[in-house]
Amino acid sequence: MHTTLLRKIVPGVVLALGCLSPGIAATVEQWGIHEIRLDGPSEGNPFVDVRLSAVFDNGAKQIHVDGFYDGDGVYRVRFMPDAVGRWTYRTESNRWPLTGQTGEFTVTEPGPGNRGPVRVHATYHFAYADGTPFKHFGTTIYNWIDTPEELQEETLRTLAASPFNKARMLLTQQPTPYRNEFAPPRWPYVGKPPRDWDFTRFNPEFFRHYEKRIAQLRDMGIEADLVLFNPYGKFGFETLDAAGDERFVRYVVARFGAYRNVWWSLANEYDFLRTKTEAEWDRIGRLVAACDPYGHLLSIHNGHYLFDQRQPWVTHLSVQDGHACESPASAKIYRDAFRKPVVFDEIKYEGDAKFRWADLDGFDMTHRFWAATMGGTYVGHGDYFNTLDEDTWTSFGGKILGESPPRIAFLRKIVEEGPADGLNLIDAWMDPGTSGKPGEHYLHYFGRETPTSWAFQLYRTNLEEGMRFKVEVIDAWDMTITPLEGEFVLKRKDRYHFVDTNDRTVPLPGKRGMAVRITRIGGATGTGETTASTEDV
């Protein structure tokens, strides 16, 4: 070691966001981003040659965070602090200018609308880190980042007016059935498709643009579900080898991990990508989890073959199933099998496409959102009306043409008025149409049935005679909520059920897509019966 020589190297300039000079403490809000900028070597290939990280310390814990090369001799380390107070850091690197840089900053309370990253909550549901429930209503816009600027801006406006709080979007571009060739303004690597890539050199401009969009989504309250790989290999990204996979994962996690609204999705339709085995996907999943100091939500989306969702790094299911969301009880089986939250990220799209995976009508899509919601699971929307000049919402963004989004907004409002810990089927095997929280809140959905009345009846858990409920009739399509006059007061009907003391029934209009909401308003002071004994399911 030539320490004398090495000490002569001038340390890189340290900049913290909101901080004018090194050594002066900056401030950043909890779950915001504290960024360290360092100047370092630009010779050779810094993407491959240089390793940089920092350890952040608040006295109670130390967090190791990888940095990344942003081109032109500039290096950055981004950190999302999860606790208020004073933090310090110290960098580590295999290059001296990037080594041993220190600094400190103060983390303040989160600002308005900042609730932290979304986590798994109550086994099957989600909540922000501050405890606020996150009721997932997703949409899919694969290549929207890769379109002309004005279309991207229109996409943001469309999202802002939509009910969706999660966007599933690609990192590596994929062609669409309507537009096999499209020319993104930026590619993630230096080079040209389909084979003239230098997979050892990233294109910082692509990633800077991408993270600008992530930040915009964050500020709109929309989670960004980033799909790392896809099977549609016409641009050549499927030829990445194991070293290339790892370089890509490390770069993406280092750049984007500090954005609190990021979710990781290993792949779109992992099993259709025939250049990676299941064992390789498992390796990539473990790598993402190991690189990400924040434990962002992490999933892998299937084509035909569900991945082994029991793997510890899988935080929730991201399922494609073209049928399960037709019924709450089918949707729920995925929960039972894996005891994790279930997101149906592909349930076929609303559209007029020539493809049968994109021909749902507005009612079909609305119904599938309702049915999956009743099953205690979550859904991602897609919109596939082909307009010749712009392709579809789900491929490129722009406008949503389907009829379901206002109905999804209506459902979202109902869900957000429901139990904080999420909807769960109350008596799943016997009554797969009723979800809620026993004793407090019930939502009974009739789906495609067209009843003209419903015999008010509740399963016994947490109920006792004398409890009082209000009842509202909901029209999922016309988006109306009609309260019934008076109240329903419980009496025991039989071993399993309670009914109204006056045997009141609920009149219904004989339409499909109807629901009934039943909310406790008082009566009987006890907590009612507990769950059935084991012998009496």
Added chain:
Amino acid sequence: MHTTLLRKIVPGVVLALGCLSPGIAATVEQWGIHEIRLDGPSEGNPFVDVRLSAVFDNGAKQIHVDGFYDGDGVYRVRFMPDAVGRWTYRTESNRWPLTGQTGEFTVTEPGPGNRGPVRVHATYHFAYADGTPFKHFGTTIYNWIDTPEELQEETLRTLAASPFNKARMLLTQQPTPYRNEFAPPRWPYVGKPPRDWDFTRFNPEFFRHYEKRIAQLRDMGIEADLVLFNPYGKFGFETLDAAGDERFVRYVVARFGAYRNVWWSLANEYDFLRTKTEAEWDRIGRLVAACDPYGHLLSIHNGHYLFDQRQPWVTHLSVQDGHACESPASAKIYRDAFRKPVVFDEIKYEGDAKFRWADLDGFDMTHRFWAATMGGTYVGHGDYFNTLDEDTWTSFGGKILGESPPRIAFLRKIVEEGPADGLNLIDAWMDPGTSGKPGEHYLHYFGRETPTSWAFQLYRTNLEEGMRFKVEVIDAWDMTITPLEGEFVLKRKDRYHFVDTNDRTVPLPGKRGMAVRITRIGGATGTGETTASTEDV
């Protein structure tokens, strides 16, 4: 070591089945039982104090098999050979009279009706070891072994006349809702219920009786799905500790493992047994797999919470689900989740019980068998008509009173005429009613729908124009199969489907429980189209 003294001990007498004296080779058929009988110590507690095993060797492999104490100073080692030819053995023990005993025997071709143990086949299905498909049609008779002899004999006669080829039955007794107290003629342990047990001493008479019944089932072609534990603790067996669990598992596997028709089920409703954790169930499952040299089928049956079916020792799912079998697509989700065969061992029972888990009518049960079968899964039947003197079939055996068994027999015949490798949904997300083998055999089931005609249409996999099919209309309830005149010849309809060249439709009677069977009879020599491309699901 007092070797001089030890050498004076007279070796135990070695007996092999069909063999008059030690050293003379006996014969046994492949997948039959070769039993070594040894006399040994009876002092102390041989169940705990004495370990005995034997290594069987045919020159190509060595198989370690544990023996067991059968009372009165008699020890046995039972072996199920899986290959014909000459085998030798040598015993091992921690008691000298049982140590180093050797012998040989010849294994002959299996006799009529002996196809070996049932194994997993083609991922989701079953076959005997000789390759013959095993189409599972189970029933449940929990305590039949514990009833008066004449009732047991009646149960055997009922089984012989039934469509069932697997009986799910308990080792440790459980009470029933109708008869909390019943007095089995034999208990598995020395002692008395509920608390006066010596869990270190088995009752050989109980096990000798039990294995007599296993052998009778075997000779009738019926698999014995032996349930080791149950949650209904009124007899005290739930108080077994970890050492007691292990002693029980080792004894049961040593005694019964050589019977080729044995399946192991760790528990009835494992999650209702509140004295064992999931980790303990996993330990017991691994123990059974480790003790069993034959790899018998091994499962764990749930109450409310599905066990982690990905555990390597779980060979197939043994599911209780009160709803999934209403639809083929729901049933199939369990396959997708775990990539193992799925047996719905409890789908509610046919019965007139006051309990809603036992109130299916004959059509309900028949329908659930059909729907699960279409989903490529398998079902266990239950019959719960309470006759005051005998309780129910599913609790105690005797007579089956429900209307479904002849219909299940009819379905079994149809399934056995179908693809050897089992039925699988052909286009699951789009057409969850059609199962079979693409290009060869189709079974379309209409369930509770009551159509008056069906527009003949087949999904494209393995099809091409000119292929010829015969069509039969099946009535699942009236058990009729009606062939249609003439044949159906394929022409392409659209991107996805083929129809008849003359646009023939299939007339139907407007009844529920109808099905159509479509069988290839010729035409077009090619193998047709292969599965859809990834972009064109």
